[in-house]
Amino acid sequence: MAKVRGKSSKIEFTHVTWNPVTGCDHCYAERMALRLQAMGAPKYRNGFDVTLHPDVLEQPLTWKRPRVIFVNSMSDLFHEKVPIEYVQRILDVVRRCPQHIFQVLTKRSKKLVRAADRLRWPDNLWMGVTVESEGYRFRIDDLRRVPAAVRWLSIEPLLGPLGEVDLTDIAWAVAGGESGPGARPMREEWALEILRHCRAQGTAFFFKQWGGVNKRATGRLLRGKLYEEWPPLPGDSGQLALDGLMG
Secondary structure, three states: OOOOOOOOOOOOOOOOEOOEEEEEOOOOHHHHHHHHHHOHHHOOOOOOEEEEOOOHHHHHHHHHHHHHHEOOEEOOOOOOOOOOHHHHHHHHHOOOOOOOOOEEEEOOOHHHHHOOOOOOOOOOOOEEEEEEHHHHOOOHHHOOOOOEEEEEEEEOOOOOOOOOOOOOOOOOEEEEEEOOOOOOOOOOHHHHHHHHHHHHOOOOEEEEEOOOOOOOHHHOOOOOOEOOOOOOOHHHHHHHHHHHOOO
């Protein structure tokens, strides 16, 4: 398989980020957005207020080589202030770029479910929800109601044990600790519990980071092993994009 160059994102499970929306509420990216605003970055002139950027909607069309693209790393596509019509415009771009994989993540699983029937779901879209602790497991049930080709979980920051979790129809679980100033610690047994559930239920497991104030120092090994598993991929283009990420 050909290898894809051009990984520019520091996020371990993606090539690049694409932000047709910026801004959110109580999000990990708020500190970064305010810093970019202070630096005069045009996209962050509104700070972390939700802002649509239709001028970058067609950016993925200019990337010819297959890539894994994380959508809205600086926002939430299903934020209450993002119109469903605009979400559909984003998914239309996804559909026009079958060579790429697009990863979407939301905390707003209730709006995701309400919107699901109003959207056309491309096969190259991976839809995920964030599950920080046991109290947010309901988002997994919501995600199962969405007709995405690949469903995945971001169990990051992992702030407590998940307990018994049903991973039926969940292809991928990404787990990791909180990072940055004031990061709350993650316990090893919480991560190992998720790994056991993945093994028992056939879900691919990706351990992203231990986190902490200095995440480089804490690293990415869990019990001395690097876990970078990927979900089964529909179509050759999806495999080509992942070959590039892993290569």
